[in-house]
Amino acid sequence: MASTVEKKEGNGAHPALDPDSDVLDQPGHELAQFGAGCFWGVELAFQRVEGVVKTEVGYSQGHVPDPNYKLVCSGSTNHVEVVRVQFDPQVCPYPNLLSLFWSRHDPTTANRQGGDVGAQYRSGIYYYNETQARLAQQSKEAKQVELGDKKIVTEILPAKRFYRAEEYHQQYLEKGGGQGVKQSAEKGCNDPIRCSG
Numbered sequence: 001m002a003s004t005v006e007k008k009e010g011n012g013a014h015p016a017l018d019p020d021s022d023v024l025d026q027p028g029h030e031l032a033q034f035g036a037g038c039f040w041g042v043e044l045a046f047q048r049v050e051g052v053v054k055t056e057v058g059y060s061q062g063h064v065p066d067p068n069y070k071l072v073c074s075g076s077t078n079h080v081e082v083v084r085v086q087f088d089p090q091v092c093p094y095p096n097l098l099s100l101f102w103s104r105h106d107p108t109t110a111n112r113q114g115g116d117v118g119a120q121y122r123s124g125i126y127y128y129n130e131t132q133a134r135l136a137q138q139s140k141e142a143k144q145v146e147l148g149d150k151k152i153v154t155e156i157l158p159a160k161r162f163y164r165a166e167e168y169h170q171q172y173l174e175k176g177g178g179q180g181v182k183q184s185a186e187k188g189c190n191d192p193i194r195c196s197g
Helices: 037-048 068-075 094-103 128-146
Strands: 030-036 052-060 080-087 123-127 155-158
Touching: 030 037, 030 094, 037 052, 037 080, 037 094, 080 094, 080 123, 094 128, 094 155, 123 128
Parallel strands: 123 155
Antiparallel strands: 030 080, 030 123, 052 080
């Protein structure tokens, strides 16, 4: 079932720095934001999770209102490419999303994932409430123990205003990506994710 998100306007002088105050129309659902490199592959991974009811890719954590892809890639806005996930915590508890987040990228590389380099590709968990903040910190500490001496650089911060990316970025790999080869977003799908521009 599709659901909509209503935007509340902030009052700050820097609206991009306002908290993400979108209101869900589905009682009991929550939002989560993750930055883990290029948002295309990360979004497809979250689309496949049972209990995730909607994904959107966009930009957050920067200081410029209404950024576009070209501006974000210029490095002048400090935005992160994020996936915003709407989920039903009764079906998909937040720790499940955190586990997927850690598995999808290298949290020890600052401002890069593979060949993608820039602050927009940094690792981040952007929380909507104190429970998410606590669980995110606990998961980071557990991942650090697992990684040993390789220091995690993932930031854990309150979710800031979410700016939805251009439509062609939405569900990009499911729609075929740059090669025109559609990839399954079916719940539970374990097919390898091939990220191509």
